[in-house]
Amino acid sequence: MLWALIMGKDAYSPARIIAAARQHLADALSCCAADDRQSPQKVHAVRKDLKKVRAYWRLMWYALGKGQAKAGNARCKQAAKVLAGARDQIVMLGTLEELGQETGAKTAQALDVARQAVHEAADSSPNEEIDWAHVIELIGDDDAAWAGVDASAIEPADVRRGWKRTRRKARASFRLSRQSLDAEALHDWRKWSKRWLEQEELLHPDNTLRISRLDELGEVLGRHHDLAVLSKRLGRSASFGGKPQRRVRKSIGKRQAGLQERAI
Secondary structure: OHHHHHHOOOOOOHHHHHHHHHHHHHHHHHHHOOOOOOOHHHHHHHHHHHHHHHHHHHHOHHHHOHHHHHHHHHHHHHHHHHHHHHHHHHHHHHHHHHHOOOOOHHHHHHHHHHHHHHHHHOOOOHHHHOOHHHHHHHHHHHHHHHHOOOHHHOOHHHHHHHHHHHHHHHHHHHHHHHHHOOHHHHHHHHHHHHHHHHHHHHHOOOOHHHHHHHHHHHHHHHHHHHHHHHHHHHHOOOOOOHHHHHHHHHHHHHHHHHHHHHHO
16 A cells, blocks of 8 residues: 555554553653652653553554553553652643743742742652552553553554544544634643654654654643643632732733644
8 A cells, every 4th residue: 555655564563563662661660660760850751651652552442442442541541640749740830930931020929929839739749659569560560461462463554543543533623622722622632632743753753744743732732731730720729819819820821822822
């Protein structure tokens, strides 16, 4: 077929996808066993590896069947969720720092109050609460699931169908986001675009233009989502209200509008 000649006959090789998934899981386990596993860098690295493996389970949607693909995705999602608290704290503080650029003095003061509220609402050492044994167990179970897949029983055409499904979902999410401009729709668009990116990097690494565009889109939508999470968290803070909160919310809304326009 023409696509096989253009992209290479091995682009949708089940064995290559299984090997890639297991390598990312091995890398994640290595980070979990490291002496500095509590560091933000290691926590982030584990989460990134798990996101890639989740995208590969989606890629195998037709090759392995919906049930097995959803179960694998759920395992990785659960492991990542254990790490989410520590990561969310870092992201919120980073988002506040980004908001602080090119703001007036009064808004800068309001952001200082917001930073204090974020610190007060979180554990002083969130990484210490991570149940590493549970994360390692889930990653090990997922690796065992990939090891049990018989690559010879899978048709590469079914892998390609999984990739096309992801691409279709991402494009549908874009159309819905463009029509509704709803925060949830934008978040769904971000998730499917990231899955498409992870799959594209594995299947078609030479398609650098599409990869760079999807990467940039994911960054823009990710920042939009971080602002939405920050706004929601600050809205629940008992120590953050009045004029400071209104100023920060206004700053968040303005930044979100610009990111939304850029993404669309």
